[in-house]
Amino acid sequence: MAVELSYCVVNTEQRQLLRYCLDSIARERAAVPFETEVIVLDNASRDGSAGTARAHGATTEVIALEQRRGKGENDTTLLRRARGRYVLLLNEDSELEPGTTMALHAALDALPDAAVAGATLLSHDGEQQPSAWRFPAPSSALLTALWLHHRLVVQSRGAAVRDVDWVQSAALLVRRDAADAVGYFDPAFFVYSDEVDFCKRLRDAGWRVIYVPDARAVTHEPTDEEGRRRIVELSRNRDRYMRKHHSAAAARAVRWLTAYTYAIRAAAAVFLPGHDAGRYVRHVRATLAPGHGEGLAERAAEYNRGRRL
DSSP states (O other): OOOOEEEEEEESSOHHHHHHHHHHHHHHHHHOSSOEEEEEEEOSOSSSHHHHHHHSTTOSEEEEOSSOOOHHHHHHHHHHHOOSSEEEEEETTEEEOTTHHHHHHHHHHTOTTEEEEEEEEEOTTSOEEOOEEOOOSHHHHHHHHTTOHHHHTBOOOSSSOEEOSEEOTTEEEEEHHHHHHHTSOOTTOSSSSHHHHHHHHHHHTTOEEEEEEEEEEEEOOOOOSOHHHHHHHHHHHHHHHHHHHSOHHHHHHHHHHHHHHHHHHHHHHTTSTTOOHHHHHHHHHHHHOTTSSOOHHHHHHHHHHHHHO
């Protein structure tokens, strides 16, 4: 029987969260009326993640990398390897709620001109997180600076399937033929903005991007010892996206508007309990100088050099 849908998970050093993810996939596989497969790409982990994936009953195939790579490149590898007509891309910290697979599949199957469908993302305590947005641009950066982003930039709201600009790749159903038509993910985006660029190229090619509120996935934040590097990587790839799809002037405008927004948050955090002003200040610095600092790409290169020794 032909595979209709491939579950594809990228994991980096998060064995326990990967197990939760695979448990949720197993529940979903048992409930869908079509053939599925599960491919786990382990991103050169040292915590036994690859072995855990192989031992799990839901897993069809494990790709165990010897060298650590970026998210966009890894998702492209999975899209090329998958046999399904549809591919559900997942992070290792994503846990599918019951019925999510069918909700995403039904929505995308009903719209032949739609290339990707994104799910509602929830925190571990059940709070909905933004998961669909307008494309980055000076206009959306200005709206965010004016504190209008919840109403005019965030698009993951409402109870009906709706067209959006881009959706987060933590739980993203992709029409594989559409991904092939636009050349998959751009490996220049090591992590962050990779799915924004992907959705932008799909939209430019005439495909639709949709948000499916009835599809829900809980995202468990992994233990993060790379906070500063994540901020650098986020800023540099936001700027890379702007320079790729807009102009140098537009990229500069977004840098200044975004830095202003973080600076206001830093000032407010001084007086608000539970907020880290220093973290916002680091965002300001990285936003204004996206070409400086070491991000997750440099950390991966350092890790890979260590494995070769």
